[in-house]
Amino acid sequence: MKTFSTSRGDFGLTRFPEDSRDQLRAWDASDEYLLRHLEDREPSGTLVLLGDRWGALATALAAHRPVQISDSYLAQSATRANLARNRTAAEAAGVALLTTQDAPPDRIDVLLVRIPKSLALLEDQLQRLAPGLHADTLVVGTGMVTEIHTSTLKLFERIVGPTRTSLAVKKARLIFCTPDPARTGAPVTEPWPRTYTLPTGIGAMSGRPVVNHAGIFCAERLDIGTRFFLQHLPRPRGRARVVDLGCGNGVVGTAVAVAHPQAEVVFTDESFQAVASAEATFRANVGRDVEAAFLAGDALSGVERESADLVLNNPPFHTHRALTDRTAWRMFTGARAALRPGGELWVVGNRHLGYHVRLRRLFGTCETVASNPKFVVLRAVKPA
Template structure:
């Protein structure tokens, strides 16, 4: 099967779907075309943040025989596995964590340009430190989302950084010549004086070591949340700030934190360990899928409102549905969301009676009672 035939068979399943969301885009195709000769020539390939398998399976179809892959999002891992089975390429790649072991001896790294510079910085540092001296790092993205700052980040780890010509509004940055002495500086931790908490973050963790204003509004409201609760879930935990606040304020509360992002889970574990809250269970899980029905008294959630660059509500609705499933009857979901979004109606429909507990000019904290 040719790379083009492989790409034509890929699907987003089991991720959410919406208009303009696709399994393969122009950036995937440009990255594969840019890497074509190296893939056919036996490169030791590492793929990072392949959304649904286009880069991994495209590389295998192009002739690569040693392909390692890291996907931050669990839904991406599952989509890749389904697409590998759909194309007959199951077992032709090796998944792994984003660490020195993944990059060890790599000669070609294919990566989708991340949203934040810290995620690119962590990848750059790991690649320069652990990959082979002849490694080529290719970072592809939509032109409108790529900045000169990316060149600067790559230049801190590599002696030569260039860019391909744009094609179908996508471009690839090419980095060669890893600099000597580069080491990973992640996770990074910063003390938040208002919370008296060291917030730790890997590069791809949402908001990094910063605590966003929506989370702060929810934190201020949480003392009134489900006073009789014995179990709590931080659903989509990010760096673990909400879980840390609950566990510190209520020592008798059994707290679990879940997120589908590998970077978030590693960050939350670092934040909680630094706070002496190792008793909090942190799980990499998609929409609390490993938790049983009717098992939690309190759920707290600051849901995402983007899927990639698209503004959609489907990702939040999945988390609200998950909260409804794991909540015991009468349990409470405390969520914070942007006032522009129509979440109140969705919460009433998916979870139960919903009221506002706090709000400001940008955010609302809502309380929904499970049926």
């Protein structure tokens, strides 16, 4: 745990899940810059925090009873833990935690935006929040210099109103935006979710629609790793319980449901946008009469121990801009716990990541099902 020192107090903050070996902080210079700016203008009224990554802003500003809006289950979990660690029970209870799929407040007096990695997600959320803004709403964005581009500023300008930026401090920058009632009061045109048709030659999902909410990885096209995975999926038997782990838009789990209607499919991801996309993709291809589970969570935290027959996984090798294999390792260990004896974990990944070494250490065995110059599909079986 590291200490976040501000004019509002010192706060012990961690990311989630907490890991004593993790040297990454739960805040950065852009959070510090924003809080210093607010020292001269104390927030009042309904305060909304968009994209607060690990709850640093919500914890520091808890006395103002903010509404945090996040796409990340991990960020929300970190926020709860950091509030419980640093604030009284009443202050912690006063912070409302919403997902990017929830309806935002009708009126917003202060909007603080931690610029997300995805420009599409920023556009989607500004469109959803704009009707709640008024001429006197204080709108301030914050991010590292590398995260704020001309396209970012144009987005604020188009959806909210006149926009300018601050000088850079410790490689962080602020965005100041003045709401224009002519823009924020206009009817909301939400370009998301979007649907595209999958290519042929990829198995059960060939030529079928896939639905994507804003911020989803490869929302405009099928990524080449998933394409390769779809061509080599296993064939579950009978009413096997199949988990699409890190489901994204749900195309892998939906492929299983289309090809094997008797299978029980569980979709899980830490992104609320991803889970919503997976459900929309599933319903577009399978219908509403077929049951499936859609869970937001940390890896397989929402799946019962030894309840799955098959886990399918295309693990990310980064989390919130940090390159790391910890997410993949957590997914692999979670899969082992969730699988029944004899159950199988199938993984697709870049060849150079060496997942076979980790899987062999964890399961005792790992075989290569398919490979090409860039990707491998691996199969690990839980010992009986």
